[in-house]
Amino acid sequence: MRIPMGASDLxxxxxxxxxxxxxxxxxxxxxxSIAHDLVDIVPLVQQARQLNPQLKLMANPWSPPGWMKTSGxxxxxxLLPSMYNPFANYFVKFIQAYxxxxxxxxxxxxxxEPLYVPGDYPGMDMDATAQTTVxxxxxxxxxxxxxxxxxxxxxxxxxxxxxxxxxSCRMRLCAIRRRWPALPAWLRGPPERCFSLANNTPPRAITxxxxxx
Numbered sequence: 001m002r003i004p005m006g007a008s009d010l011x012x013x014x015x016x017x018x019x020x021x022x023x024x025x026x027x028x029x030x031x032x033s034i035a036h037d038l039v040d041i042v043p044l045v046q047q048a049r050q051l052n053p054q055l056k057l058m059a060n061p062w063s064p065p066g067w068m069k070t071s072g073x074x075x076x077x078x079l080l081p082s083m084y085n086p087f088a089n090y091f092v093k094f095i096q097a098y099x100x101x102x103x104x105x106x107x108x109x110x111x112x113e114p115l116y117v118p119g120d121y122p123g124m125d126m127d128a129t130a131q132t133t134v135x136x137x138x139x140x141x142x143x144x145x146x147x148x149x150x151x152x153x154x155x156x157x158x159x160x161x162x163x164x165x166x167x168s169c170r171m172r173l174c175a176i177r178r179r180w181p182a183l184p185a186w187l188r189g190p191p192e193r194c195f196s197l198a199n200n201t202p203p204r205a206i207t208x209x210x211x212x213x
Contacts, residue, residue: 001048003041005061005094007074009121014074016065017094025067027086034097042101058107060156063122064090074122079130088138092146109156110134116157
């Protein structure tokens with residue numbers, strides 16, 4: 001079950017978990033709150049888990065708070081390098097807040113459709129180089145520091161861009177494996193090939209997008 005971290009293209013209005021007036025920032029996330037979700041989303045998650053106790057939860061933002069971005073808005077733009085650390089802690093606080101409501105977040109991805117930037121609803125550009133840096137140097141260490149076991153999916157978009165996963169994984173695979181040695185193998189291609197063996201891949205766990213497992 002996917003939980004949007006803030007407004008998606010189907011939301012009634014634009015919101016994040018740390019909205020501020022234009023020009024203000026909150027790098028320590030002192031104003032972070034999931035109060036919006038407590039009205040509808042958390043109760044629906046609870047109902048869903050009562051129906052299916054085996055349910056897994058996956059969460060990701062369509063956009064972080066506008067003050068983290070080059071656009072200053074939840075519409076358009078990319079993540080400011082100066083906000084990589086607050087962005088990582090945004091995930092930590094979200095996961096912890098949902099834990100406080102009795103719900104474990106099993107998976108996250110850093111950005112919904114990272115190569116598509118819509119003009120009229122929340123979105124954010126996050127190319128493979130940026131995602132690698134944010135994930136390797138900020139998000140994964142933040143999760144580890146806070147003893148969170150949430151797994152991370154990369155390139156939460158279409159199946160046909162194996163080059164994104166190649167650039168975000170294999171170009172820096174050695175450096176990432178030194179810190180996170182338990183990474184699985186993965187394949188590109190259509191969904192039906194996700195769990196097949198190809199290209200002399202060793203017979204071990206294979207997923208299409210999982211980075212941490």
